[in-house]
Amino acid sequence: MATQTSEQSVIEGVKKQLFIGGEWRDAAEGGTLSVEDPSTGESLCEVADAQPEDALTALDAAVEAQADWARYPPRQRGEILRSAFEKITERTEELALLMTLEMGKPMADSKAEIAYGAEFFRWYSEQAVRIGGSYSTSPDGAQRVITMKQPVGPCLMITPWNFPLAMGTRKIGPAIAAGCTMVMKPAKQTPLSMLALAEILEESGLPPGVLNVVVGSSSSDVIAPIISDPRLRKLTFTGSTEVGRTLMEQASQNLLRVSMELGGNAPFLVFDDADVDNAIAGALVAKMRNIGEACTAANRFHVASSVSDQFAEKLAEQMGAMKIARGTEEGTQVGPLIDDDQRGKVVELVEDAVGKGAKTLVGGQKMEGQGYFYQPTVLNDVSKEADLRYEEIFGPVAPIFSFDSEDEAIAAANDTEFGLVSYVYTRDLNRALRVIERLQTGMVGLNQGTVSNAAAPFGGIKQSGFGREGGKEGIEEYLETKYVALNLPAEAPF
Numbered sequence: 001m002a003t004q005t006s007e008q009s010v011i012e013g014v015k016k017q018l019f020i021g022g023e024w025r026d027a028a029e030g031g032t033l034s035v036e037d038p039s040t041g042e043s044l045c046e047v048a049d050a051q052p053e054d055a056l057t058a059l060d061a062a063v064e065a066q067a068d069w070a071r072y073p074p075r076q077r078g079e080i081l082r083s084a085f086e087k088i089t090e091r092t093e094e095l096a097l098l099m100t101l102e103m104g105k106p107m108a109d110s111k112a113e114i115a116y117g118a119e120f121f122r123w124y125s126e127q128a129v130r131i132g133g134s135y136s137t138s139p140d141g142a143q144r145v146i147t148m149k150q151p152v153g154p155c156l157m158i159t160p161w162n163f164p165l166a167m168g169t170r171k172i173g174p175a176i177a178a179g180c181t182m183v184m185k186p187a188k189q190t191p192l193s194m195l196a197l198a199e200i201l202e203e204s205g206l207p208p209g210v211l212n213v214v215v216g217s218s219s220s221d222v223i224a225p226i227i228s229d230p231r232l233r234k235l236t237f238t239g240s241t242e243v244g245r246t247l248m249e250q251a252s253q254n255l256l257r258v259s260m261e262l263g264g265n266a267p268f269l270v271f272d273d274a275d276v277d278n279a280i281a282g283a284l285v286a287k288m289r290n291i292g293e294a295c296t297a298a299n300r301f302h303v304a305s306s307v308s309d310q311f312a313e314k315l316a317e318q319m320g321a322m323k324i325a326r327g328t329e330e331g332t333q334v335g336p337l338i339d340d341d342q343r344g345k346v347v348e349l350v351e352d353a354v355g356k357g358a359k360t361l362v363g364g365q366k367m368e369g370q371g372y373f374y375q376p377t378v379l380n381d382v383s384k385e386a387d388l389r390y391e392e393i394f395g396p397v398a399p400i401f402s403f404d405s406e407d408e409a410i411a412a413a414n415d416t417e418f419g420l421v422s423y424v425y426t427r428d429l430n431r432a433l434r435v436i437e438r439l440q441t442g443m444v445g446l447n448q449g450t451v452s453n454a455a456a457p458f459g460g461i462k463q464s465g466f467g468r469e470g471g472k473e474g475i476e477e478y479l480e481t482k483y484v485a486l487n488l489p490a491e492a493p494f
Contacts, residue, residue: 095193259467
């Protein structure tokens with residue numbers, strides 16, 4: 001277990017001001033907000049609480065830096081990202097501890113996020129020098145068609161609390177590679193990881209004004225003046241579908257370039273020919289990664305009737321044996337949920353399902369005492385009428401539904417407004433391809449419980465949003481295409 005001294009030193013080592021124009025400064029009115037440890041409910045520290053005028057100052061800095069940053073050599077942009085990747089990797093232990101303290105996830109999960117988040121900087125350090133264009137002859141032969149890629153311009157980035165570093169690097173990496181400046185608004189619950197990341201980028205040579213970080217207790221108040229400013233060119237948001245809709249409405253006033261990674265309701269399909277033990281291993285990853293507080297978390301387990309009870313019993317045994325404790329304790333597998341509101345939502349969903357006939361195989365209760373802990377829970381024989389079939393749980397709860405046919409499984413999987421990710425377990429290749437082609441999600445995990453990969457395009461369809469982060473596709477979100485028409489005089493005939 002980390003000592004109190006090391007925890008305190010990690011907290012004290014993070015700058016707690018706003019980062020604007022390459023300077024660390026207090027909020028305009030000098031206010032602060034408290035960052036809470038969800039495992040105890042106690043305050044870790046106070047950070048600057050940005051006001052609307054701070055947000056506009058941050059946008060001023062981004063706008064001022066944009067022209068020079070767009071002309072910055074791609075190789076040097078890539079080297080900044082590579083340097084930051086190396087620094088993040090070197091500081092894994094302290095960054096992971098910082099993340100665990102402010103978000104609650106076990107240290108093992110925090111270290112995994114540090115590695116995943118850093119990888120976006122390494123990937124986009126390599127993509128910065130691969131931004132290309134095209135040259136071609138028009139069909140009539142009289143013109144040349146030239147296309148070039150240029151940075152979109154100043155971007156507003158809004159990230160959630162559940163992956164406080166990786167959700168930032170996934171946006172910042174391609175923006176830096178493309179030549180865009182940024183105003184970053186991290187979640188008020190977990191600002192420390194982003195502030196630490198800003199300091200690392202500063203140390204890595206990122207010019208002043210390229211990245212600006214504003215933390216605010218009222219997200220709507222802070223971002224409103226930025227979104228309404230005609231100098232902003234792009235909005236990228238990761239969070240709930242409800243908030244995403246509101247932001248899209250606001251962004252429409254200036255026709256901002258928008259990318260949205262929103263809510264999920266991931267189905268996890270287990271067919272009768274699947275390797276059940278392999279499916280259990282994948283289910284634990286898909287459900288319990290990040291304590292279930294992930295948009296990619298398996299939200300519904302649809303299992304073939306012939307193996308449903310076997311799957312449920314094995315999953316309950318595995319989840320019931322997981323160690324629940326403060327994330328800094330050695331061997332912890334399940335930490336607290338982010339706050340009491342989130343835990344309260346989980347309680348309501350489980351009580352609703354049980355009230356409609358679900359059988360609790362393990363868990364099903366919040367834990368008394370300090371912090372926002374909830375027992376890993378497996379529910380069997382869940383009714384189709386249960387709210388958690390249609391709502392995102394965002395907690396360590398696995399509801400199991402059974403099906404009798406492939407068509408029934410696909411229909412159940414697609415019976416949601418969301419379409420981020422789905423998981424499929426089968427040993428039949430033909431079935432796998434049939435099912436994958438019919439699933440209405442932007443991503444699919446085939447016989448594995450995770451899909452996150454910096455080199456792959458992450459994103460959904462339907463009410464889960466649009467746009468892609470990661471992969472070659474991710475940098476396109478920060479680039480505009482410019483077309484040049486060039487006339488060439490006709491040559492004399494031979």
